[in-house]
Amino acid sequence: MIWYKEKNEDDIIISTRIRLARNLLKYPFPNAMTEQQVKTALEEAESQILSTPLANNFKAYRIGDMNAVEKRMLYEKHLISPDMLNKTNGAVMISQDDSTSIMLMEEDHLRIQVILGGFKLDEAYKTADETDNILDECMQFAFDEELGYLTSCPSNTGTGLRASVMMHLPALTLTDNISKIITSASKLGITVRGLYGEGSKAYGSLYQISNQVTLGLSENEIIEKVKNIVNQIATHEKDVRQKLRENNKDVLEDKLFRAYGTLRYARKISSQEAKSLISDVILGENMGIIQTVEQNLIELMILTEPAFVESIYQKTLTPDERDIKRAELIRQVFDK
Amino acid sequence: MIWYKEKNEDDIIISTRIRLARNLLKYPFPNAMTEQQVKTALEEAESQILSTPLANNFKAYRIGDMNAVEKRMLYEKHLISPDMLNKTNGAVMISQDDSTSIMLMEEDHLRIQVILGGFKLDEAYKTADETDNILDECMQFAFDEELGYLTSCPSNTGTGLRASVMMHLPALTLTDNISKIITSASKLGITVRGLYGEGSKAYGSLYQISNQVTLGLSENEIIEKVKNIVNQIATHEKDVRQKLRENNKDVLEDKLFRAYGTLRYARKISSQEAKSLISDVILGENMGIIQTVEQNLIELMILTEPAFVESIYQKTLTPDERDIKRAELIRQVFDK
Numbered sequence: 001m002i003w004y005k006e007k008n009e010d011d012i013i014i015s016t017r018i019r020l021a022r023n024l025l026k027y028p029f030p031n032a033m034t035e036q037q038v039k040t041a042l043e044e045a046e047s048q049i050l051s052t053p054l055a056n057n058f059k060a061y062r063i064g065d066m067n068a069v070e071k072r073m074l075y076e077k078h079l080i081s082p083d084m085l086n087k088t089n090g091a092v093m094i095s096q097d098d099s100t101s102i103m104l105m106e107e108d109h110l111r112i113q114v115i116l117g118g119f120k121l122d123e124a125y126k127t128a129d130e131t132d133n134i135l136d137e138c139m140q141f142a143f144d145e146e147l148g149y150l151t152s153c154p155s156n157t158g159t160g161l162r163a164s165v166m167m168h169l170p171a172l173t174l175t176d177n178i179s180k181i182i183t184s185a186s187k188l189g190i191t192v193r194g195l196y197g198e199g200s201k202a203y204g205s206l207y208q209i210s211n212q213v214t215l216g217l218s219e220n221e222i223i224e225k226v227k228n229i230v231n232q233i234a235t236h237e238k239d240v241r242q243k244l245r246e247n248n249k250d251v252l253e254d255k256l257f258r259a260y261g262t263l264r265y266a267r268k269i270s271s272q273e274a275k276s277l278i279s280d281v282i283l284g285e286n287m288g289i290i291q292t293v294e295q296n297l298i299e300l301m302i303l304t305e306p307a308f309v310e311s312i313y314q315k316t317l318t319p320d321e322r323d324i325k326r327a328e329l330i331r332q333v334f335d336k
Numbered sequence: 337m338i339w340y341k342e343k344n345e346d347d348i349i350i351s352t353r354i355r356l357a358r359n360l361l362k363y364p365f366p367n368a369m370t371e372q373q374v375k376t377a378l379e380e381a382e383s384q385i386l387s388t389p390l391a392n393n394f395k396a397y398r399i400g401d402m403n404a405v406e407k408r409m410l411y412e413k414h415l416i417s418p419d420m421l422n423k424t425n426g427a428v429m430i431s432q433d434d435s436t437s438i439m440l441m442e443e444d445h446l447r448i449q450v451i452l453g454g455f456k457l458d459e460a461y462k463t464a465d466e467t468d469n470i471l472d473e474c475m476q477f478a479f480d481e482e483l484g485y486l487t488s489c490p491s492n493t494g495t496g497l498r499a500s501v502m503m504h505l506p507a508l509t510l511t512d513n514i515s516k517i518i519t520s521a522s523k524l525g526i527t528v529r530g531l532y533g534e535g536s537k538a539y540g541s542l543y544q545i546s547n548q549v550t551l552g553l554s555e556n557e558i559i560e561k562v563k564n565i566v567n568q569i570a571t572h573e574k575d576v577r578q579k580l581r582e583n584n585k586d587v588l589e590d591k592l593f594r595a596y597g598t599l600r601y602a603r604k605i606s607s608q609e610a611k612s613l614i615s616d617v618i619l620g621e622n623m624g625i626i627q628t629v630e631q632n633l634i635e636l637m638i639l640t641e642p643a644f645v646e647s648i649y650q651k652t653l654t655p656d657e658r659d660i661k662r663a664e665l666i667r668q669v670f671d672k
Binding site for chain 1: 586589590593594596597598599602604656
């Protein structure tokens with residue numbers, strides 16, 4: 001099941017992502033390849049993968065064959081990276097349950113990604129590792145005895161592993177504690193990024209917590225380190241929620257209920273504002289202030305992203321039209 | 337019936353006020369009186385008024401005998417002026433139906449005011465004139481053959497008449513056309529003021545349209561002039577509403593429905609914000625965009641003024657508590 005549909009018991013930890021960067025020994029890194037080399041390598045990698053048992057479970061998509069909405073939906077589902085959107089000669093293979101994707105010819109020749117709802121670093125790593133082992137048997141990866149896996153960008157060299165956890169941190173955001181956390185985490189080799197990773201903003205108070213470097217630590221050490229920091233941040237978020245409850249209950253309730261009122265009645269809403277208001281309502285639900293709907297509201301943040309809105313209405317919309325349709329979708333959810 | 341409870345057919349014209357300024361010949365103007373003179377003049381005027389047929393219909397209130405909430409409520413009902421709140425030695429006599437009030441020892445010795453719901457300048461003037469005639473028989477007013485009634489401030493000298501109409505002009509406010517109107521009206525001898533008259537802001541897009549001077553025109557000419565401008569402004573407001581409907585429907589609907597959502601769910605709201613949001617919802621009702629409640633929403637603006645909120649909860653509240661109770665009152669109305 002795709003990560004955002006999983007029923008998640010935890011209020012704060014939304015999803016887990018494991019990514020392994022791998023490159024083919026016989027080709028230069030993608031940024032140094034000719035277009036022809038990219039095409040050849042892509043075809044070769046695709047057919048090699050489809051000769052493994054993975055073939056039964058994975059479906060291949062060529063980026064160049066998809067229209068804008070289809071590509072963008074994969075991005076909004078977090079199954080491909082923002083960079084991938086422009087890789088006309090790239091491809092992605094996605095498992096039937098949408099949990100595993102293998103991007104081809106992105107920054108590295110291969111990016112294996114496993115994304116699961118909830119806090120499941122070990123489980124996600126296990127699946128990624130198994131996939132990596134299967135691929136390792138059918139293709140030769142660029143590997144150095146001393147450095148480990150070689151990658152296009154040195155920050156990924158070593159294990160090639162990025163262990164990442166998406167957290168919903170509305171109280172830390174509201175009270176502006178998040179900037180302190182980003183600074184402290186950075187000193188410990190942990191990066192805190194926005195919803196869509198590198199360079200993206202934390203709309204909806206959603207943050208990705210991940211390891212900065214992949215060299216000098218084993219896979220298990222990286223995962224334990226991320227786990228540890230995630231647990232600390234979650235505790236911090238809970239503490240701040242408790243303090244808000246004790247010291248700013250009226251102001252908090254007002255803010256959260258106003259967000260709810262706006263979502264229930266707005267006729268036009270941007271995806272950024274929608275995420276921010278939905279985030280407030282989720283906090284209200286988590287704190288027992290607002291009783292809302294059955295709908296998983298993290299999922300609603302994804303379902304109201306631009307390409308999702310267009311795909312539901314089956315047509316290209318102007319940004320204004322999209323904002324109107326988004327408001328309509330949100331009202332339908334809250335009117336239930 | 338007090339003006340804001342009257343069922344008003346007109347969307348734009350809320351209420352009508354006629355005010356006559358009169359002074360007693362035998363005393364200096366209030367600003368030049370000693371405290372003792374004020375007391376003597378007040379007692380004399382009160383007993384003279386209570387010796388007329390008005391005694392059956394009017395009740396007298398000494399400002400110095402009222403607590404802060406009682407005084408402030410009379411002000412919020414527009415039965416006394418803001419200045420009157422601080423006149424410890426002042427008094428007001430109010431008719432049983434709350435339509436007529438006679439302020440004593442405000443800026444002038446007497447201020448006769450008739451306030452009615454709707455656009456009823458002639459009717460209000462008739463009542464004010466009758467009251468004036470009754471008073472004229474029992475006391476001697478300062479009157480000059482050439483200048484007319486003499487008043488503390490020269491701007492009221494002449495007829496002593498201010499004819500004033502309260503209008504709800506949300507579309508002109510939203511589109512910023514109101515400033516042009518204020519300027520043009522001023523050139524025609526018409527003043528446009530906020531909800532509580534001189535110096536007050538037009539919260540809730542409520543404006544008072546009235547004559548600037550009372551000299552050089554007869555009472556009827558003043559009233560006709562105000563009527564004329566009010567009708568022009570009302571037409572202008574309707575035109576702008578129509579244009580908004582044609583050119584900015586989506587943005588307008590969104591704004592008005594968001595106001596509705598905020599009123600339905602806010603937990604804390606200032607009287608200023610409440611008026612502004614209620615004004616949006618009224619516009620939504622008037623334009624057939626929002627179907628809301630039975631409650632007269634202009635009345636709700638008054639009922640959520642600070643003293644009203646305190647009087648309902650029968651206790652002194654801090655501003656924060658008042659904002660919470662106000663939100664509660666508003667939710668009760670909209671939850672029906």
